Each structure stands twice: as C-alpha cells, then as structure tokens.
Amino acid sequence: MHPAQTTIAAVRWRELGPTVELIDQRQLPGELVLLRCTEPAQVIDAIRTLAVRGAPAIGVAAAYGIALGLCATGDIDRHVDALCDDFAATRPTAVNLFWAVAQMRDSVAHSAGLPTAQRHRRIVAAAHAIAVDDASCCAAMGRHGAALLPDRGGILTHCNTGSLATAGIGTALGVIRTAIADGKQLHVWIDETRPLLQGARLTAWECAQDGIAATLICDNMAGHALKTGRIAAAIVGADRIAANGDSANKIGTYPLAVLCAHHGVPLYIAAPTSTIDLQCPHGDAIPIEERAAQEVTHPLGVRFAADGVGVFNPAFDVAPASLIAAIITEEGVARPPFAVDLQAMVDRARLRRSAATAGAQAPQL
Ligand code: MRU
Numbered sequence: 001m002h003p004a005q006t007t008i009a010a011v012r013w014r015e016l017g018p019t020v021e022l023i024d025q026r027q028l029p030g031e032l033v034l035l036r037c038t039e040p041a042q043v044i045d046a047i048r049t050l051a052v053r054g055a056p057a058i059g060v061a062a063a064y065g066i067a068l069g070l071c072a073t074g075d076i077d078r079h080v081d082a083l084c085d086d087f088a089a090t091r092p093t094a095v096n097l098f099w100a101v102a103q104m105r106d107s108v109a110h111s112a113g114l115p116t117a118q119r120h121r122r123i124v125a126a127a128h129a130i131a132v133d134d135a136s137c138c139a140a141m142g143r144h145g146a147a148l149l150p151d152r153g154g155i156l157t158h159c160n161t162g163s164l165a166t167a168g169i170g171t172a173l174g175v176i177r178t179a180i181a182d183g184k185q186l187h188v189w190i191d192e193t194r195p196l197l198q199g200a201r202l203t204a205w206e207c208a209q210d211g212i213a214a215t216l217i218c219d220n221m222a223g224h225a226l227k228t229g230r231i232a233a234a235i236v237g238a239d240r241i242a243a244n245g246d247s248a249n250k251i252g253t254y255p256l257a258v259l260c261a262h263h264g265v266p267l268y269i270a271a272p273t274s275t276i277d278l279q280c281p282h283g284d285a286i287p288i289e290e291r292a293a294q295e296v297t298h299p300l301g302v303r304f305a306a307d308g309v310g311v312f313n314p315a316f317d318v319a320p321a322s323l324i325a326a327i328i329t330e331e332g333v334a335r336p337p338f339a340v341d342l343q344a345m346v347d348r349a350r351l352r353r354s355a356a357t358a359g360a361q362a363p364q365l
Contacts (some may be wrong), residue, residue: 054165
C-alpha cells in the first residue's frame with residue numbers, strides 16, 4: 001500500500017515577513033499565482049473572495065491570518081478579540097472557520113503572562129498545529145474511507161475537496177487519492193459545480209496534476225450518469241455536519257443525494273471532526289451563505305443572464321442524514337443513525353487534540 005501524497009499547498013506560513021502565502025484559487029486553472037499576505041486584512045479579503053476556500057483551508061488560513069495580526073503587536077490582549085471577530089465574520093457556513101478561530105483564542109489565553117516574543121511563538125505554533133492536524137486528519141480519512149470504495153468503477157464527486165480545500169491530501173478527494181494509491185481502479189466523475197465551477201476549475205486541475213483519470217460533467221448530467229450505471233459511489237466533503245448527521249456542502253449536494261438514493265448508489269461524506277457542529281441539532285439550523293447575484297449572472301465575468309432578472313444564490317445546501325450511507329472522519333466511519341457515532345468521534349478527537357497540546361507545551365526536561 002502506498003500512501004497518497006500531495007505537493008499542492010493551498011496555505012503556507014512564511015517566517016520571512018512574516019507572510020501568509022495562498023494559492024490564488026480564483027486564477028486556477030489558467031495560472032498558478034501565489035498571493036502573499038502581510039496584513040490580516042489581505043487574508044480576510046482572500047477568504048471572502050474565495051482566493052482561499054474549502055472548509056478546512058478556510059480555518060487554516062484564518063488561523064495564520066490571526067497569527068499574522070497578533071505577531072505585529074506587542075499588545076496581544078487588546079487586539080485579539082476584534083481580530084478574531086473579523087475573521088469569524090468572513091463566511092458563515094463552514095464551521096471549521098469558527099473552530100479554528102476558537103483554537104486561536106484559546107492559545108492566546110493560555111499564553112497570558114509569558115513574555116511577548118514567547119507568546120508570538122506560541123501563537124504561530126498554534127496555527128501550525130491546526131494545519132498539521134488537518135493534514136493528518138486527511139490522511140486518516142483517506143485510510144478509513146478508501147476501504148468503502150469499490151475496487152473499480154466510477155466515483156462521482158462535487159465541488160473541490162482536495163489539497164486546495166485542506167492542508168493535506170483532501171477530504172473526499174483524499175479518500176479517492178488513497179483508494180487509487182491502494183491499487184483501486186477508479187474513474188472520477190467531476191460535477192462542474194455551478195456557479196463558481198470549483199469542480200471544473202479546481203478538482204479537474206488537481207486530478208490532472210496527479211494523473212487521476214477523470215471526466216467532467218455539468219451538474220445537470222449527474223442524473224443521466226447515475227441512471228446509465230456509470231457511477232458506483234458518490235463522495236463529497238462537508239462545510240458543517242449537524243449533530244444528527246445532516247450535512248451542509250456546496251450547493252448541488254442535496255439534489256445529488258436525492259439522485260443517489262433514487263438509484264441505490266451510496267453517498268459518502270468525508271470531513272474532519274472540526275466540521276461537526278454538535279450545537280446544531282439538524283440541518284435546518286445550519287446558516288446558509290448567500291452570495292452575490294453577479295456570480296450567477298456573470299460566471300467568470302462573462303454575462304450569461306438577461307439584465308434585470310432576479311437571482312437566488314445560496315452557496316450551500318444540506319444533504320439530509322437519511323440519504324447519507326456513511327460519514328468518514330479521521331476517527332473512523334460513522335453509520336446511520338449518526339448521532340451517537342458523531343458524538344463519540346468528537347469526544348475522542350477532543351481528547352487526542354488536548355493530549356497533543358499538552359505534549360507540545362510540556363517543559364523540555
Ligand atoms: O464555497 P467553497 O468553495 O468554500 O465551498 C467548498 C465546499 O463546499 C467543499 O465541498 C467543502 O468545503 C468540503 S472541502 C474539504
């Protein structure tokens with residue numbers, strides 16, 4: 001078995017500057033351009049405008065953006081709340097963002113009383129820990145999830161859930177990468193993912209980079225692909241998973257879930273436990289981001305729609321738990337009814353993370 005790997009880093013911290021370096025995903029697949037952010041406001045703008053996107057990557061970018069802001073001040077305690085609030089206000093749906101911001105607030109609180117330079121190092125280390133944790137979650141999801149995929153056949157995916165969306169090999173795409181590295185003969189079917197085309201622009205690009213056999217379809221072709229037996233399983237990521245397993249993900253996931261159920265094809269969700277929100281009892285309580293009309297009327301800046309037409313542009317929808325075959329996290333595979341498994345996974349992850357933090361902060365003997 002060969003571990004799946006990636007050379008794509010969506011978000012990087014550079015000590016020099018310091019700088020948060022992002023792949024500008026708005027420019028892909030045309031050009032691989034790096035955005036070098038030296039101010040938190042630039043990272044905030046990058047998150048809002050989807051230069052960096054994908055639930056885990058947003059969390060990592062926010063953590064580094066907060067570190068950037070706090071390393072520039074000697075008065076950390078005066079700035080931390082406003083800075084964290086600014087990052088938390090960037091996008092409402094992906095709970096990884098709020099999770100990462102909370103981790104950063106905690107690390108600031110725990111470093112109180114230390115000399116400023118030491119606090120700065122602790123804060124940067126906390127952001128690194130979020131990135132490292134996400135990369136290892138991706139690898140673990142890959143191991144748990146690969147076993148669920150068939151030995152051969154078509155796998156349908158939606159949006160982009162790869163290295164561009166995480167700090168590692170990806171969530172759903174990470175599972176696919178791992179299954180292929182394990183020797184499974186899979187062909188990836190990529191929904192283009194209207195309106196912002198994360199499937200066509202980003203997932204197709206990642207598959208091409210890795211030599212993964214893939215076919216692009218428009219979102220409205222998924223039904224025909226399923227009906228004609230081309231798809232053995234579907235796997236997607238999530239931006240927020242409610243306590244009952246209802247899973248918010250990129251708009252178009254709900255109809256895909258309905259189609260999969262109709263055709264008896266399993267739909268798997270792959271997401272780290274940082275995507276699970278036990279405070280949300282069910283999907284109706286998940287805030288759904290609505291974005292600018294321009295994204296629908298002018299995809300890639302080209303006018304598609306008649307002037308003056310009304311537009312509804314929700315960026316996410318919710319796949320109900322009843323239509324999900326399994327939820328893969330770094331802690332294992334949750335099966336319906338999901339509530340008990342999800343609670344246990346979150347508890348285990350909390351223990352694992354606090355043991356890792358205690359280890360990292362223990363005095364060196
Ligand atoms: O609006 P985006 O591009 O940030 O939405 C991304 C998605 O919906 C992904 O499917 C989700 O974040 C899971 S990615 C690991």
